[in-house]
Amino acid sequence: MDFEFILKHIPMYTEAAILTIKLGVMGILLSIIVGILCVLIQYYKVPIIRRIVSVYIELSRNTPLLVQLFFLYFGLPKMGIKISSEACAVIGLTFLGGSYMAESFRSGLESVDKIQTESALSLGLTKAKAMRYVILPQALSTSIPAICANVIFLIKETSVFSAVALADLMFVAKDLIGLYYKTDEALLMLVISYLIILLPASIFASYLERRLRYAGFGN
Amino acid sequence: MEKNEKVLEIRHLSKDYGKGAILKDVSLDIHKGEVVVIIGPSGCGKSTLLRCMNGLESIQGGEILLDGNVITSGKTNWSLVRQKIGMVFQSYDLFPHLTVMDNILLGPLKVQKRDKKEVEKEALTLLKRVGLGEKTKAYPRELSGGQKQRVAIVRALIMHPEIMLFDEVTAALDPEMVREVLDVMLELARAGSTMAIVTHEMQFAEAVADRIVFIDGGEILETGTPEEFFKMPKTERARKFLDTFKF
Numbered sequence: 001m002d003f004e005f006i007l008k009h010i011p012m013y014t015e016a017a018i019l020t021i022k023l024g025v026m027g028i029l030l031s032i033i034v035g036i037l038c039v040l041i042q043y044y045k046v047p048i049i050r051r052i053v054s055v056y057i058e059l060s061r062n063t064p065l066l067v068q069l070f071f072l073y074f075g076l077p078k079m080g081i082k083i084s085s086e087a088c089a090v091i092g093l094t095f096l097g098g099s100y101m102a103e104s105f106r107s108g109l110e111s112v113d114k115i116q117t118e119s120a121l122s123l124g125l126t127k128a129k130a131m132r133y134v135i136l137p138q139a140l141s142t143s144i145p146a147i148c149a150n151v152i153f154l155i156k157e158t159s160v161f162s163a164v165a166l167a168d169l170m171f172v173a174k175d176l177i178g179l180y181y182k183t184d185e186a187l188l189m190l191v192i193s194y195l196i197i198l199l200p201a202s203i204f205a206s207y208l209e210r211r212l213r214y215a216g217f218g219n
Numbered sequence: 220m221e222k223n224e225k226v227l228e229i230r231h232l233s234k235d236y237g238k239g240a241i242l243k244d245v246s247l248d249i250h251k252g253e254v255v256v257i258i259g260p261s262g263c264g265k266s267t268l269l270r271c272m273n274g275l276e277s278i279q280g281g282e283i284l285l286d287g288n289v290i291t292s293g294k295t296n297w298s299l300v301r302q303k304i305g306m307v308f309q310s311y312d313l314f315p316h317l318t319v320m321d322n323i324l325l326g327p328l329k330v331q332k333r334d335k336k337e338v339e340k341e342a343l344t345l346l347k348r349v350g351l352g353e354k355t356k357a358y359p360r361e362l363s364g365g366q367k368q369r370v371a372i373v374r375a376l377i378m379h380p381e382i383m384l385f386d387e388v389t390a391a392l393d394p395e396m397v398r399e400v401l402d403v404m405l406e407l408a409r410a411g412s413t414m415a416i417v418t419h420e421m422q423f424a425e426a427v428a429d430r431i432v433f434i435d436g437g438e439i440l441e442t443g444t445p446e447e448f449f450k451m452p453k454t455e456r457a458r459k460f461l462d463t464f465k466f
């Protein structure tokens with residue numbers, strides 16, 4: 001193992017890791033927003049748009065991120081729409097994550113008893129306020145474990161970003177292997193980089209889950 | 220205020236869920252300060268009737284008026300109407316993610332936009348009145364069934380409704396907790412609240428009611444004072460129903 005090589009290339013990995021985190025965080029936040037929108041559209045049975053959401057969810061869940069990225073990066077320019085690698089990565093991750101988030105929120109919403117909406121309405125709350133103050137807080141806390149699982153899943157999925165020419169962790173590792181044939185070192189650093197990103201996320205997720213279990217409102 | 224003032228008028232109400240009528244031509248007036256107790260066999264439409272009164276169910280015929288205004292015409296501002304009609308349900312319906320105090324404050328603050336300090340003070344007074352002055356910071360899961368229902372009553376009362384609807388609020392309670400909830404309702408009745416109560420507690424009905432309404436098969440079969448109804452029911456079905464409570 002060439003430790004000198006490893007030390008020398010830490011900055012490269014750090015930079016790549018920061019890019020991965022940056023794009024990952026943006027994609028995940030947007031996924032959450034898209035997920036909430038989709039699930040509200042379905043919950044309130046908004047006509048027409050609701051069908052579009054169903055199609056989107058099927059499409060998103062049944063195609064690999066790599067294929068989605070290829071479509072964005074190589075397919076769209078052929079139709080005259082050119083977007084940057086970063087935008088492709090964020091849009092792709094959001095397209096994938098939105099449906100997963102929507103499913104998690106949906107199971108949370110469905111776990112809230114109908115009587116909760118009715119008693120909120122009977123206090124004079126509008127549907128929107130009942131959703132905001134009564135239903136969503138309960139739904140979210142039920143959804144959190146599933147949402148955390150999605151976050152970790154999506155971070156792992158970022159490893160295909162190099163396919164659209166982004167200098168992410170995967171890209172750097174492949175690059176170093178190609179240039180110096182230091183396969184062991186490059187891969188070791190790749191694994192460690194992902195662990196450094198994912199372990200805290202996992203630990204935080206299980207902490208959240210534990211907190212929620214103890215808070216355990218409901219019955 | 221006039222005792223004869225009508226708070227709620229139900230005129231020829233009919234309701235069905237698509238497979239036959241649940242309520243048939245129901246007419247009922249509830250006057251200011253009056254306590255109307257609605258009784259009848261399981262499945263006869265009591266809950267449905269209460270739910271129609273505050274718009275939780277759509278209706279297929281007839282109309283309902285609150286303070287002389289039709290509220291079933293389709294352009295009703297239900298948020299406004301429901302502030303005037305408090306409701307307590309059979310199942311414990313407190314919001315589990317909020318403390319007792321926050322459960323009570325939600326309506327006054329988010330709907331009525333009242334001053335927080337003032338409402339908190341009133342909430343505490345009401346909680347003390349129902350014997351729960353110590354529980355402001357408790358979560359619903361930390362309360363007994365009877366305590367939850369008393370909080371639910373306070374949560375409805377603090378909106379200053381013109382009429383309160385109670386749907387079998389003690390039906391899910393352990394026997395030893397029934398009393399504490401009924402006592403609160405009895406006290407409200409004595410204080411002059413207008414109430415529509417659905418209950419299976421016949422002695423309570425007799426004690427609290429100004430008028431008994433007996434429903435069977437979605438129709439009002441009898442109305443009368445508690446003395447009339449319990450001593451000399453006019454219909455055979457009411458007699459049969461009352462017999463089921465005798466041992």
Ligand SMILES: Nc1ncnc2c1ncn2[C@@H]1O[C@H](COP(=O)(O)OP(=O)(O)OP(=O)(O)O)[C@@H](O)[C@H]1O
Pocket residue numbers: 236241259260261262263264265266267268387
């Ligand atoms: N959402 C619904 N869809 C279809 N039928 C319903 C629905 N809700 C109630 N019903 C039917 O309407 C009838 C009246 O129900 P309701 O709940 O009003 O009875 P109830 O008098 O309150 O009975 P209980 O004393 O058991 O509470 C019943 O036959 C019931 O099956």
Ligand SMILES: [Mg+2]
Pocket residue numbers: 265266267386387
């Ligand atoms: Mg009922």
